[in-house]
Amino acid sequence: MLVLGIESSCDETGLALYCSQRGLLAHNIYSQVKLHKDFGGVVPELASRDHARKLLPLLEQLFAEADVARGDLEGIAYTAGPGLMGALLVGASFAKSLAWSLDIPAIGVHHMEGHLLAPMLESNPPAFPFVALLVSGGHTQLVAVEGVGRYQTLGESVDDAAGEAFDKTAKLLDLDYPGGPNLAALAETGDAVKFRFPRPMTDRPGLDFSFSGLKTFARNLIAAERGTAPLPSRPVMADIAAGFELAVAETLAIKCRRALVQTGMRRLVIAGGVSANKTLREVLSTALAKVDGELFYARQEFCTDNGAMIAYAGWRRLAAASFDVAANNHLDLAVEVRPRWPLDELPSIQESA
Numbered sequence: 001m002l003v004l005g006i007e008s009s010c011d012e013t014g015l016a017l018y019c020s021q022r023g024l025l026a027h028n029i030y031s032q033v034k035l036h037k038d039f040g041g042v043v044p045e046l047a048s049r050d051h052a053r054k055l056l057p058l059l060e061q062l063f064a065e066a067d068v069a070r071g072d073l074e075g076i077a078y079t080a081g082p083g084l085m086g087a088l089l090v091g092a093s094f095a096k097s098l099a100w101s102l103d104i105p106a107i108g109v110h111h112m113e114g115h116l117l118a119p120m121l122e123s124n125p126p127a128f129p130f131v132a133l134l135v136s137g138g139h140t141q142l143v144a145v146e147g148v149g150r151y152q153t154l155g156e157s158v159d160d161a162a163g164e165a166f167d168k169t170a171k172l173l174d175l176d177y178p179g180g181p182n183l184a185a186l187a188e189t190g191d192a193v194k195f196r197f198p199r200p201m202t203d204r205p206g207l208d209f210s211f212s213g214l215k216t217f218a219r220n221l222i223a224a225e226r227g228t229a230p231l232p233s234r235p236v237m238a239d240i241a242a243g244f245e246l247a248v249a250e251t252l253a254i255k256c257r258r259a260l261v262q263t264g265m266r267r268l269v270i271a272g273g274v275s276a277n278k279t280l281r282e283v284l285s286t287a288l289a290k291v292d293g294e295l296f297y298a299r300q301e302f303c304t305d306n307g308a309m310i311a312y313a314g315w316r317r318l319a320a321a322s323f324d325v326a327a328n329n330h331l332d333l334a335v336e337v338r339p340r341w342p343l344d345e346l347p348s349i350q351e352s353a
């Protein structure tokens with residue numbers, strides 16, 4: 001089965017072709033970073049318009065790269081939520097119209113399920129069951145995963161998501177949007193133990209997180225260190241960035257280990273933008289080695305938003321669905337998206353071996 005995947009939930013337009021026999025055939029991505037940079041964050045209306053502008057040229061480029069014709073497509077997967085309403089609607093309308101014109105099924109994919117399954121695109125995919133740590137700009141969640149759609153949330157952030165904490169702290173350090181990768185780059189030159197940030201909520205039982213206090217800690221530290229200047233010196237800012245990053249990584253690692261012990265599972269999958277963070281990967285590998293755990297993650301470009309994860313998750317669901325083309329029940333023309341969509345609400349699927 002050949003499936004086209006379309007991601008447009010936020011500020012990246014991502015497309016990919018996934019073939020059940022040959023794997024990932026091609027993928028491309030257009031990032032709107034430059035468009036939103038001057039505003040210090042994503043402007044939803046600009047994002048929607050840019051998705052509308054880029055989808056068709058990216059699709060043509062994708063077909064050319066994979067040497068595939070649109071008539072070869074057997075299904076289309078698009079991100080149906082969570083995300084920005086307008087941006088989601090652009091992708092959904094595009095996907096549904098194309099599917100209708102080709103008389104093939106279209107399926108709405110949960111963005112976080114896409115992230116969660118992305119490590120399966122790698123050469124050493126994780127087997128079920130596993131614990132997933134989903135860490136993106138909008139989500140921080142620990143999930144027990146028994147299979148596709150068989151998710152149980154074990155814990156989540158009670159305030160900021162990990163990526164959001166990175167972005168907000170980066171702003172305090174006067175770094176450009178997107179803050180996470182820029183803060184991580186600055187942290188590389190810093191001393192992570194010069195300033196000791198707290199490890200929030202690790203001194204009490206449970207698997208929930210809280211990251212908003214780290215941002216406040218950073219704000220106070222910056223105020224204390226800058227003297228009469230607008231900001232501390234670059235080396236001190238690097239130390240603050242490194243201390244913050246290590247605190248996030250160690251806090252996540254403590255909870256991940258706890259989740260493995262609690263569930264009796266030994267595989268940990270990390271997914272979402274923050275899983276691209278090198279310090280987090282290192283801290284987690286060390287923590288997991290102590291409990292004989294195994295760590296899985298996607299290649300860097302598939303940690304952040306991309307079309308490949310949507311094509312893959314869509315394929316898993318399309319392959320398990322039964323569509324009766326003659327009865328024409330394979331294409332529901334209603335364009336529905338869910339800006340908010342709890343992962344636990346997804347139906348599980350019956351997969352043939």
Ligand code: KG4
Nearest residue numbers: 136137138163180181272273274277304305
């Ligand atoms: O999954 P993603 O691309 O989009 C959402 O679904 O939100 O995640 C984006 C988030 C942003 O907050 C970004 O700053 C963060 O992931 N991020 C990182 C890194 N790369 C992306 N945070 C820390 N270190 C990175 N290397």
Ligand code: ZN
Nearest residue numbers: 136273304305
């Ligand atoms: Zn994402």
